[in-house]
Amino acid sequence: MIANTKRIRETAKRLLREDIVDAVLGFKQGTVPMICQPVLVTRPEDVDVLYWDSFCGVNLANYLSKRKDRIAVVAKGCDARNIVVHTLENQIKRDQIFIMGVPCKGMVDPRKVRLALKEREPLEVTEDGDKIVVMGEGFETSLSKADLLQDNCAICIHRNPVIYDELMGEPVPEQEGIDRYADERKLEAMSADERSRHFQDLVATCIRCYACRDACPLCYCPTCFVDESRPQWLGKSIDPTDTLTFHLLRAFHCAGRCTDCGACERACPMDIKVRQFTKKLEKDVLELYDYEAGMTEETRPPLDVYQPDDPGDFIE
C-alpha cells in the first residue's frame, strides 16, 4: 500500500510537471478511519495528498463523465473496466485520460470490520501486509484482510486493470476457482412469488436517498427517470412498489454495463445488498451473450447492438 501510494505520487508529479495532464484524480486519506476521499490534484506541489490503501472503494470512473480536460485517474481493476464502459458510451475520450492502474487485492468493507469488532469503535485502522490493524479505546487487534473484503471483491476475477497507461505496482495474481454466482443460483431456484417477496424484503428499509445510483459510474443520465417530473414516472414516497420499481429499473439500465465494482452497496446507508439486482443481470448477460462489461474497447456492449442471432428464448 505504501509502495502504491509512493508510485501514485511520483507519477502524478511527473504527469503534472511535464504537462501531460491538467489534473490527477485520485484518493486522499479520510477524516475518519476506513474511508478515503476522491480528490482532484492540479498542481505538482500538491501530489502528497494522494493516498492509497484498502479503503479506496469509491469508483473514480464516476467522476469522469463529460470532463473536457486531460486527466490522469487512479484506477483499480473495476474502475478501469468502468473507464472502458465510459469510453464506449462516449462519456470521455480514451486519449484525454491517463490511466494509473492499480493492481488490487480487494477493498475492505468497513461494515465487516465493525462487525468483527463487536460494538467496539475503531479509532485508527492501518494495514500491515494481509492484516488490518485496528486500534480503539483500550484495545488493539489484528484482523485478516481476506475475511473483510467487500462481497464483490471476494469474488472478483479481474483485479488487474484491463487497460492502463502505467501500472502503480506489480500485477497481482487473479483469483481462480471462484464461484461468482452462488447467490444468483439461489434466486433462480425460487418461484416467481418467492423472488418477488425476496426483492421486496431486500429493499424494505430503503430510504430513497439514491446513494446507490449516485455512487454508480453508469448512472450519468442528465435526468434520472426517478427525477422526471413532466410527466412524473415514479411516486416519491416510500411506498414499496415505487421503491422496488426504482431498484429494478436502475438494475435493468445497468445490464451488460455493470462491472460489479460494488460502489452501490458500499454507499448504501441502510446496508442493503443492492448488488443482488445487478449481479443477476450480469450473470444473464454473461450466459446469453458471453459478455463481461468493460473488458475490451473493441466490442460494443450486447444491449447496445442488434444481431440477428441474438438469443430470444427468454421472450415469452
Added chain:
Amino acid sequence: MKLLKISKKDFSDVLNRLKDSYRLYGPVRKGNIVDFAPIEDVSDIDLSFQNSRLSPKSLFLPQSERMFEYGLDPAGDEAHILKEASKDYSPKAVIGIRPCDAKALELVDANFDTPEFRDPWWVKARETTTLVGLGCTSPCSTCFCTTVGGGPFDDAGLDVLLTEINDAFLARVLTEKGEKLIKAANTFEPAEEELVQKATAIEQEAAGKIVSKVDTSRLAEIDTLALHGADFWEDVQFACINCGICTYLCPTCWCFDIQDETHGRVGCRMRNWDSCMFPLFTLHASGHNPRGQKIQRVRQRFMHKLKYYVDTYKMGVACVGCGRCVQHCPVNIDIRQVCRLMNEYEGKVPKVS
C-alpha cells in the same frame, strides 16, 4: 426537578405499564442497524446503541406523511374536496432518545412552530409525545455535541433524562409531561444523594470523552455574501455525489416535497422528505434551476445549517453534532471540516463585474 431512580430489572415492567397509556417507540436492532420503531414487545427495546442509524425525526416528520385525502368520482358530492387525513395523535412516548436528537427537535421547532406559522402535524406530534432521553455514556469519536450547544447529558427538549448507573437508571423529571409519564409508570423511587453524585460523575466523564470539536464562534459575524462566494466551495464539493444520505440521516433537516397520488377514484396529498442535494429540489416550472450545479447544492446545505439558520433564528447552528453525516457519507465529506473553513474565512464579498 425531581430526581428518581428505577432498577434495570424493573424497567421492563415500567415499559409494560406505560403501554396502557402511551404508544411506545424505542430503539430496536435489526441486523447491524438500530432505529426507532413502534414497540409491541418491550423486550425489543435495545438501549445499548450509540447512535441510531436514522434520527428519530421520522416520528414527528415521517418520510412520507399523508396530509389530505379526496375523492375523484365526478358524480360524488365531495369530489376534489380535500379532507384532512385522519391520524393517531393519542399520547406517544419515545424511550431512549439521545439528547442530541431531542435538541434537534427544538431546532426544527424554530421552523415548524413559529408565532406566524404552525405546521399542524408537526405541532400535534410534538405536543402529544413525551421524550424519555437516555444520556450517552460512550459517545462516538465523531460526536461533537459539546461544541454545538449540547452534550451527552444535555436535557434540552427532553421530558425525562435517564442516566445509566450500573444496574439502575437515575431519572431526572424535567417537565409536566415527564411528571405525568412517571406517574403512569408508578414504580420510580426517590434517588438518594449518593446515586445522584454517581450520576454526575458519569455525566462529567462522558462529556470529557467528546474529543471532536468545531468552532462556530465567527459564523454569525462573517458576511453572508462573502461566505457564499468563498473559494473553498470548489474543493468541498468535488467528491460529493449529491446523494441524500446526509440530509436524510440528519436530525435537523426538515425539507419536504408535496405530492398528490391517486388510485382509482381516491387521491391522497402527502409530503415526502426532500433533499437540497437533489437537482429536482429547486427545479422551477419554467425549467430554470437556480441550483442546477452540484456546487450550488453542496454550498446550500452547509450555508443553511451553519449560516442562514444562525442568522435567522439566533439559536446557534442547525447541527447537534450527532456525527451521522460524518460517519455515513460515502465520500467522506465532513461537516466539521467545512465548519472550520467557514468559521475561519477571511475573504471579502466578491466584486460583481
